Amino acid sequence: MAGKSGRTINATPQNVWRKRILSWEGVLIVILAVVLVLCRAMSATYTLENVLREMPKYLAEMFLMLPMAFILMMGEIDISVGSIVCLSGTLGCFAVNAGMPFPVALLIMLGTGLICGAINGAIIVIFPELPSMIVTLGTQIIFRGIAEIMLGGGGSIAAKNADGFRAIGKSLGIVPIVFFLVIISGAIFVIISTKMKFGRELMAIGSNRLTAFYSGVKVKKVLFISYVTMGAFSALCAIFFTAATYGANTTTGKGFEMDAIAMAVFGGISSTGGKGKMIGGILSAFVIVCLRIGLGQKNVNSQVILLIIGILLIGAVLLPNISARISANKKKAIS
Amino acid sequence: MQKRELSLVIVLVLLIAVVSFVNPSFFTIDNFLDILKNNVVTLIPTLGMLMVLLIGGIDISIASTMALAGMVVGLLFKYNKIESTLLAFIIALAIGAVCGCLMGTIIGLGNVPPIIATMGGMYIFRALAYIVGDSQWAGAEALGNYKDFALKNICGVNVTIWITLLCYILFFILLKWTKFGRNIYAVGSNAEAAQISGIKVARVKIAVYTIMGVLCGLTGALNTSIYASAQPNSLTGKEMDVIAACVIGGVSMSGGRGTVAGSLLGGLVLAVIAKALPLIKIPAIAQNTIKGVLIVVVIIVNVITQRMMNKRALARREM
Numbered sequence: 001m002a003g004k005s006g007r008t009i010n011a012t013p014q015n016v017w018r019k020r021i022l023s024w025e026g027v028l029i030v031i032l033a034v035v036l037v038l039c040r041a042m043s044a045t046y047t048l049e050n051v052l053r054e055m056p057k058y059l060a061e062m063f064l065m066l067p068m069a070f071i072l073m074m075g076e077i078d079i080s081v082g083s084i085v086c087l088s089g090t091l092g093c094f095a096v097n098a099g100m101p102f103p104v105a106l107l108i109m110l111g112t113g114l115i116c117g118a119i120n121g122a123i124i125v126i127f128p129e130l131p132s133m134i135v136t137l138g139t140q141i142i143f144r145g146i147a148e149i150m151l152g153g154g155g156s157i158a159a160k161n162a163d164g165f166r167a168i169g170k171s172l173g174i175v176p177i178v179f180f181l182v183i184i185s186g187a188i189f190v191i192i193s194t195k196m197k198f199g200r201e202l203m204a205i206g207s208n209r210l211t212a213f214y215s216g217v218k219v220k221k222v223l224f225i226s227y228v229t230m231g232a233f234s235a236l237c238a239i240f241f242t243a244a245t246y247g248a249n250t251t252t253g254k255g256f257e258m259d260a261i262a263m264a265v266f267g268g269i270s271s272t273g274g275k276g277k278m279i280g281g282i283l284s285a286f287v288i289v290c291l292r293i294g295l296g297q298k299n300v301n302s303q304v305i306l307l308i309i310g311i312l313l314i315g316a317v318l319l320p321n322i323s324a325r326i327s328a329n330k331k332k333a334i335s
Numbered sequence: 336m337q338k339r340e341l342s343l344v345i346v347l348v349l350l351i352a353v354v355s356f357v358n359p360s361f362f363t364i365d366n367f368l369d370i371l372k373n374n375v376v377t378l379i380p381t382l383g384m385l386m387v388l389l390i391g392g393i394d395i396s397i398a399s400t401m402a403l404a405g406m407v408v409g410l411l412f413k414y415n416k417i418e419s420t421l422l423a424f425i426i427a428l429a430i431g432a433v434c435g436c437l438m439g440t441i442i443g444l445g446n447v448p449p450i451i452a453t454m455g456g457m458y459i460f461r462a463l464a465y466i467v468g469d470s471q472w473a474g475a476e477a478l479g480n481y482k483d484f485a486l487k488n489i490c491g492v493n494v495t496i497w498i499t500l501l502c503y504i505l506f507f508i509l510l511k512w513t514k515f516g517r518n519i520y521a522v523g524s525n526a527e528a529a530q531i532s533g534i535k536v537a538r539v540k541i542a543v544y545t546i547m548g549v550l551c552g553l554t555g556a557l558n559t560s561i562y563a564s565a566q567p568n569s570l571t572g573k574e575m576d577v578i579a580a581c582v583i584g585g586v587s588m589s590g591g592r593g594t595v596a597g598s599l600l601g602g603l604v605l606a607v608i609a610k611a612l613p614l615i616k617i618p619a620i621a622q623n624t625i626k627g628v629l630i631v632v633v634i635i636v637n638v639i640t641q642r643m644m645n646k647r648a649l650a651r652r653e654m
Contacts, residue, residue: 077450123631127638131588133393133450137575138631145624152620254572258454271448303465303567310458317447 075273117231409565435548
């Protein structure tokens with residue numbers, strides 16, 4: 001097809017499959033396969049059943065990765081999510097111990113998340129001059145601080161009647177319920193980010209906020225919705241984390257924000273905004289979760305896992321930058 | 336003195352006045368020296384963070400670097416590898432410099448966003464602190480003479496406070512009156528313009544993160560001496576305190592704005608609040624909440640005054 005200027009415009013790119021495999025998502029699938037094969041080779045107990053049984057604890061963090069990816073795509077950040085998990089979990093345990101029916105406790109947890117997310121969103125929308133990093137740093141301290149006050153001197157609470165949480169933590173066959181939920185919400189987030197207006201608007205804001213604003217994107221609305229979603233999913237994470245631990249303490253959820261950001265960034269979602277695919281984040285989350293379970297089974301020091309995640313994180317951003325620079329130099333040399 | 340610092344001085348004086356009025360035992364020289372000594376581990380890295388924020392970066396790996404440096408020093412004493420305190424400090428500074436230089440190179444030459452690079456560093460250095468320790472830690476008896484270092488007084492003032500003071504004077508001079516200091520401001524205000532005008536931006540970035548690392552090494556070594564223990568999980572979350580001190584002190588997160596005096600005042604405000612709350616009968620458990628509220632209030636007030644100032648400037652121009 002010839003365009004106005006006479007250049008040919010090819011709507012169907014060639015080598016679709018080659019491109020797909022060479023993309024970061026393709027690389028992630030290969031990495032996931034390598035991790036699974038290596039872990040299986042190292043440890044005889046690394047079976048599907050065992051991995052799925054250990055998954056719920058780690059999968060809870062995946063709920064954080066999904067909306068975090070949205071926020072990162074806009075070039076923003078939220079480091080208060082770990083504290084929201086803590087506050088929401090604490091309130092949930094208090095509600096259960098106060099004799100409230102379990103669904104009410106769940107509503108309280110969700111409500112806590114929504115309110116916390118709305119507070120973050122409101123501050124960021126009303127004061128666009130403030131970097132989201134510093135706003136959420138403040139609320140991070142506040143949310144955990146409130147949980148600390150509620151927990152008092154002991155600093156921890158156990159759910160006296162954990163039947164409800166136990167029910168949530170159950171499995172259908174060998175697959176835990178939370179696994180289905182993660183897959184369903186992952187699919188919804190993929191659809192929103194690729195097929196719906198909201199996802200396109202996120203990317204527009206992340207690429208160039210001013211242009212997005214002038215082309216009619218309601219920047220403030222999108223920002224606010226994203227932060228509220230982040231809060232709601234932090235509450236979901238809190239619900240399933242409590243279902244694995246039956247309690248909360250002052251350190252619950254500490255560092256979750258960093259894990260969620262690490263998953264997203266390793267999945268190719270740039271923290272500077274406007275780049276990345278949801279599916280990459282989901283794949284990288286599974287890579288990290290499977291790796292953790294595998295190394296955990298081999299009794300590898302949990303700190304070694306941190307070391308590996310740290311290297312993966314830097315490598316995932318550094319290597320494409322280096323290869324881009326090399327190919328740019330090559331082009332320069334040719335011309 | 337700029338308006339910003341002046342308002343912080345007023346806040347600080349008011350704070351001290353109110354607390355002293357409620358509880359006179361607060362207003363003693365010993366108490367103030369105590370506050371300073373307890374906050375050396377926040378005040379020293381605040382200087383490095385100031386520089387990092389000035390070039391528009393951020394460093395959240397600092398607490399891990401401190402833990403790594405402190406841990407190595409502690410273990411060297413534990414297994415009798417070294418005896419001299421001076422050597423311990425040199426080793427700690429070197430470890431910090433290597434960690435910082437690594438971060439700086441990844442950020443400056445690799446073009447990795449600072450938050451991602453230092454988040455990776457946070458994981459890696461913390462993991463290394465655990466791995467070198469191999470589930471061991473160094474207690475008071477293992478540290479021998481080294482722990483006495485932090486107990487020494489010169490002219491009635493603790494030696495760690497002298498070190499902090501020296502750092503602040505050095506950095507004040509460095510940022511205000513040296514070419515390197517002005518280059519930092521230039522890079523932070525407009526990196527592209529700085530590059531075009533001949534400043535080697537990548538080199539400035541590497542230098543700044545290396546200096547940050549050196550300060551972390553120093554802090555880690557001091558921390559081991561002050562608290563007479565070296566543990567791999569020490570100082571977790573310290574990076575947020577340091578960033579908070581800078582932000583309260585008026586350092587802009589987007590780079591180019593901030594002073595040594597401001598960040599010192601920011602650190603002091605946080606330090607005084609932490610010490611004062613128990614004295615005016617606010618339970619220590621509410622401390623973090625108040626700290627968080629304070630950070631949010633300060634940054635919001637800052638934005639509102641900035642908006643008003645801009646509006647006034649605009650009105651003047653229209654006339």
